[in-house]
Amino acid sequence: MAFLTRKKIALAVGLLVVVGGAAAFYSKSKTPVAEAPRFRTAAVDTGNIVQTVTATGTINPVALINIGSQVSGTVSELKADFNDHVSKGQVLLKLDPTIFNAQIRQADAQLASARASLRLAQATHQRNQSLLAQNFISPLALDQSRREVDVAQANIQLAQAQLARAQADLDNSVIRSPIDGVVIKRSVDLGQTVAASFTTPQLFQIARDLTKMQIDTSVSEADVGSLKEGQEARFVVDAYPDKEFNARMRQFRLAANVVQNVVTYNVVLDVDNQDELLKPGMTAQVRLLVGNRQNVLRVPTAALRFRLSDEEIEKQKKQAAASASASASATAAAAAEPAQEDDGSFRSKTELARTFRIYTLDAHNQPKPQDIKIGLSNFRFTEVVGGQLKKGDQVITRAIVGDKAGGP
Numbered sequence: 014m015a016f017l018t019r020k021k022i023a024l025a026v027g028l029l030v031v032v033g034g035a036a037a038f039y040s041k042s043k044t045p046v047a048e049a050p051r052f053r054t055a056a057v058d059t060g061n062i063v064q065t066v067t068a069t070g071t072i073n074p075v076a077l078i079n080i081g082s083q084v085s086g087t088v089s090e091l092k093a094d095f096n097d098h099v100s101k102g103q104v105l106l107k108l109d110p111t112i113f114n115a116q117i118r119q120a121d122a123q124l125a126s127a128r129a130s131l132r133l134a135q136a137t138h139q140r141n142q143s144l145l146a147q148n149f150i151s152p153l154a155l156d157q158s159r160r161e162v163d164v165a166q167a168n169i170q171l172a173q174a175q176l177a178r179a180q181a182d183l184d185n186s187v188i189r190s191p192i193d194g195v196v197i198k199r200s201v202d203l204g205q206t207v208a209a210s211f212t213t214p215q216l217f218q219i220a221r222d223l224t225k226m227q228i229d230t231s232v233s234e235a236d237v238g239s240l241k242e243g244q245e246a247r248f249v250v251d252a253y254p255d256k257e258f259n260a261r262m263r264q265f266r267l268a269a270n271v272v273q274n275v276v277t278y279n280v281v282l283d284v285d286n287q288d289e290l291l292k293p294g295m296t297a298q299v300r301l302l303v304g305n306r307q308n309v310l311r312v313p314t315a316a317l318r319f320r321l322s323d324e325e326i327e328k329q330k331k332q333a334a335a336s337a338s339a340s341a342s343a344t345a346a347a348a349a350e351p352a353q354e355d356d357g358s359f360r361s362k363t364e365l366a367r368t369f370r371i372y373t374l375d376a377h378n379q380p381k382p383q384d385i386k387i388g389l390s391n392f393r394f395t396e397v398v399g400g401q402l403k404k405g406d407q408v409i410t411r412a413i414v415g416d417k418a419g420g421p
Contacts, residue, residue: 054374054407055313062311062396064304064389066239068280070230072250072295074220075283078192081213083185084108091203093217099190105217108186108207117183120176127172131165138162194219197293220293226284228260228297231270231277239303240265246282248299253290260284262301304389310402311394315410316371317387321380322412372409373402380409 086108093105138158144150198218201207207214228248232240246260260282270277282299284291367387372380386399402408 050378051413052374052380052409053411053413055316055410057310057312057397057402057404057406057408059308059310059404060394062304062306062309062389062391062394063302064239064391066232066236066301066303068230068232068236068299068301070228070248070280070282070297070299072226072228072284072291072293072297074197074223074293075225075227076192076194076221077197077293078194078219078221079215080105080188080191080217080219081215082108082188082207082209083213084113084182085207085209086112086186088201088203088205088207091201093190093196093199095196095199097196098194099196099219100193101190103190105188105190105196106201107188110183110186113179113183113186116179117176120172120179124169124172124176127165127168131162131169134158134161134165188216190217190219192219192221194221195223223289223293224285224287226286226291226293227263228282228284228299230280230282230297230299232280232301234269234276234278236303237265237278240280240301244301244303246299246301248282248297250291250295250297252292252295256290258284258291258297260299306389306396309388310397310404312371312385312397312402312408313410314390314393314395316408317369317390317395319372319409319411321372325380325412367398371402374407374409 088106089109090104090107092107093099093103099105138155138161141150141155141158145152145155196217197220199216200214201216207216240262242262242265244262246262247257248260249257262280263283264281266279266281268279270279280301368384369387370382370384372382375381383401385397385402388396388398390396
């Protein structure tokens with residue numbers, strides 16, 4: 014009896030365990046599972062938007078003079094070096110004057126010879142005039158003597174020109190600074206031969222004033238429409254990564270630069286360099302301020318790039334068809350699918366360019382398209398100037414694929 018009783022008790026306990034497990038499984042299977050979020054969203058808010066144009070440029074002096082030599086020779090004296098402050102007319106270097114002095118002496122000798130020839134020709138001409146009056150010579154002989162006088166006078170002018178040229182060469186052998194400034198570059202050394210046969214050799218580079226600099230930048234053709242003279246800019250250089258400098262746009266140059274079918278334009282900005290921290294040749298990362306809006310309605314710029322996938326559009330169509338009537342289903346499908354711009358030919362290009370379709374989440378967490386008109390934009394935020402969006406609405410910025418956020 015005791016054995017049977019224990020057996021019945023064990024059987025009853027087993028039944029209870031089985032029934033309990035079945036009930037737990039049934040209860041668990043009936044518990045609704047929360048759907049994982051399929052989109053990453055951000056709230057529409059108000060704030061400031063600053064639109065900038067970025068460019069890379071080189072810092073240069075406003076006036077940079079290349080100093081060369083018109084004559085050839087050997088450098089005999091060097092009186093200026095790198096970073097020297099020089100004044101206008103100051104001697105920078107001298108070439109060996111030996112050859113130039115010899116040329117001057119040669120020109121002097123030729124001038125003296127031409128003057129002696131002139132005196133002889135004049136005396137001969139005077140004698141021939143007397144002889145012609147006495148009928149001792151023919152008129153032709155008198156004309157020939159007159160010609161000799163004219164030739165002698167021309168030779169004097171030629172000798173004077175040669176002397177002036179030799180003197181100019183001697184003067185040009187002394188290289189002087191044409192402006193007040195700073196020596197940026199020196200390309201010659203003492204004893205070096207300067208050859209000016211075909212091209213003018215570059216000896217020095219002098220910057221007029223390093224407290225006034227300029228930035229020469231290349232701006233893409235897509236950004237030139239928003240540029241105007243006088244716009245403010247800020248830039249940084251690698252030498253001072255924690256410091257920003259101010260600049261102002263001075264000139265937009267019309268000459269286009271085309272490199273591998275990429276068109277850019279040169280934009281010049283003025284920089285105040287009173288402390289002379291900026292050096293010629295530095296690379297500047299420039300941001301030109303082209304627009305600024307304060308306390309405006311804005312959305313993340315990523316929301317403008319988001320688009321529903323084909324699978325998501327098809328899914329919305331099926332859900333709409335199963336939960337509504339035929340007419341309501343057609344309306345919902347049209348709302349779920351991006352509308353075609355069939356009237357684009359009758360709308361202005363500006364209106365089409367500034368109209369974008371974004372997606373918000375409805376009460377059932379389903380994407381809902383909305384058309385908005387935008388204003389200023391940067392890589393973070395875009396201004397909303399038209400549409401049904403209001404502050405606090407959740408806009409979709411990207412889809413979530415699995416456990417990771419996927420891009421649009």
